[in-house]
Amino acid sequence: MHRILIIDDEKNVLSSFKKILDQEGYNIQTSGNAQEGLDLTQSHPFDLLIMDIRMPGMSGLEAFSKFKEIDPKLPIIIMTAHGTTEAAIEAMQLGAFDYVIKPFEVPAMKQLIEKALEAGRLMKTVVEYEPKEDFGGDRIIGSSSRMQEIYKIIGQTAATDVTVLLRGESGTGKELFARAVYYHSKRKDKPFFVINSAAIPETLLESELFGYEKGAFTDARERRVGKLEQCHDGTLFLDEVGDMPLSIQTKLLRVIEDKSFERLGSNKTLKVDIRLITATNKNLESLIKEGKFREDLFYRLNVVSIPIPPLRERKEDIPRLVEYFLTKYGREFNKKGVSLSESALAVLQRYDWPGNVRELENTIKKALIFSKSAAILPEGIFIPEHIREGKKQSSVYLQELLPDLVKNGLRRENGNLYKEIIEEVERALLIETLKQVNGNQSEAAKILGISRPTLKDKIDKFGLRKVVLLQES
Known part of the structure; x- marks a missing residue:
């Protein structure tokens, strides 16, 4: 729970802040003057300080440098009234996170607090x-x-x-x-x-x-x-x-x-x-x-x-990444001790992770949330089905087929290797598409993104009428 200190000499401001921010789940401490706030900060570290710039006794600007001496990475939001913004700007130049002018809108203030807490986390987390x-x-x-x-x-x-x-x-x-x-x-x-x-x-x-x-x-x-x-x-x-x-x-x-x-x-x-x-x-x-x-x-x-x-170029790191995310989110979701089965890990290592480590992290989080046992199985991994079931994409088949096609072309030495391979792939694509739509030429043309006459010409070019049963209508 984030700890936030509010310092202002106006009691109604302190009570309003406490009421609003308590509802957001923050641990709120309040103080009516800067010296008291400094004493609190020395005894208990805070994640964020929100402080008025004008107060009796020590001003917010005087206190600012003292707070920074205690915690150089403490995000500080300065509150100011119209006509006193010069002091707030001076605080910004000294390293304040931001300043707001009273009265301020609650939604905007909540958003600013979230940003300040995140900035503090980034600075403080090693x-x-x-x-x-x-x-x-x-x-x-x-x-x-x-x-x-x-x-x-x-x-x-x-x-x-x-x-x-x-x-x-x-x-x-x-x-x-x-x-x-x-x-x-x-x-x-x-x-x-x-x-x-x-x-x-x-x-x-x-x-x-x-x-x-x-x-x-x-x-x-x-x-x-x-x-x-x-x-x-x-x-x-x-x-x-x-x-x-x-x-x-x-x-x-x-x-x-x-x-x-x-x-x-x-x-x-x-x-x-x-x-x-x-x-x-x-x-x-x-x-x-x-x-x-x-x-x-x-x-x-x-x-x-x-x-x-990218993660696909360092797949040997996947087991350690998985272990780290399981431990990290196991604590957060109260699912300590949940592990990944060897078959599930094999699924993760088959996948190319276009979203990289972020995608892997979210996949493990989701698997943990929906896990019902101590071991996550392949069906608990939410990635494309063909990867989870060990099936190959057509691009993988082409990559495996290509070396043989090139070797055969090199043996012929006729200088037409590019044309021959492209025609071979095109022929295979036409056959498979026509089979999938039961020979419906209109449907096949639509899927391939070509006109019906163009498809008819290619069918004749590759002699596909003897290979696939076609619907002529």
Whole structure:
């Protein structure tokens, strides 16, 4: 249960917060002044602090640095009234997670609290790739040669400030690797913020990164500090950087080269010192050729490139991953001791996992939820039926057939190998499709995506009337 401390000198604010957040399942502690809040924090760690900026005695701004001394990674949300936002902005520059203006909307506040708690979790949860058995943080699982190479790169580069580019398909765990770099760096006690370039619209992404001045655009009612400023001395992880608009790429390049930028609507240049880690599932080289990604930015980001292999290329790691997820979610779902049968593990190792580790994790979670015994059997694995039952897809049959077709073609040495193989595959495809629809040519043409006359020509070309019983109507 997340522990949240609320500090405000107004009793009605404290009681409202407690009433609202108790219903969300949070453990809420309240305090009427900053000193009392500091005493509570020293004796009991909290996951989030929500504090008013103006209070009798020690102000929220004075207390801010003291809270950070106690817990540098404690997310702090500042509350302020209209006319006192300058102090809140100063707190943001010192590393506050965000600020809200009273009175605030409850749904928006709940959402902000969830984001702050997640940011705190990412900063505080240690990531290791060779953890001990009793290790309580997040783990990167894998002992394959590909993974060993990644561990070496992280070990060699984490302590430096070079930019790191993580490249891999969706679901391979790029954020986890980014946090591993952060946790083994000299900035590990400073902020770590995550921005997903693909999840935020262009206009919002720009203001989220660089901040803005009052009046910079229609809804800019107050000055807002961006994540770059908040992240000073820390680490910024830009996920899905391949989806970043060109206009923002230009500004990001300047941040990397000059460590400077301007807020939207301002001419004042600000300096910032951050460690940048980026990730993408896109082919950036192809995007450069298409004019969608800046080549100069690519070279700046690609100082150290870490290729994260898809799960299908490191299937030897599946047993250890399964064991880890069974233990992790066995505790969560109160199903400790549930194991995977050897036949079920064989099913998992036959599958190519297009969703990678994330898909495997969700598959194990679902199998645990619906398991009714101490061992998960193949029928309890929710993946495509042909994989679970050990049947082969047509693509697998073609891959197995291809070497023989090529060998036969090489023996003939007639220079028509490509044409012969394509015609062989096409003939087999037509026969199988016509058999499946009981010779109905109209239905077969529809499935194949060709016209009825084209299908008729191919039937005659390959002499299929002697092979398949056709319906002529």
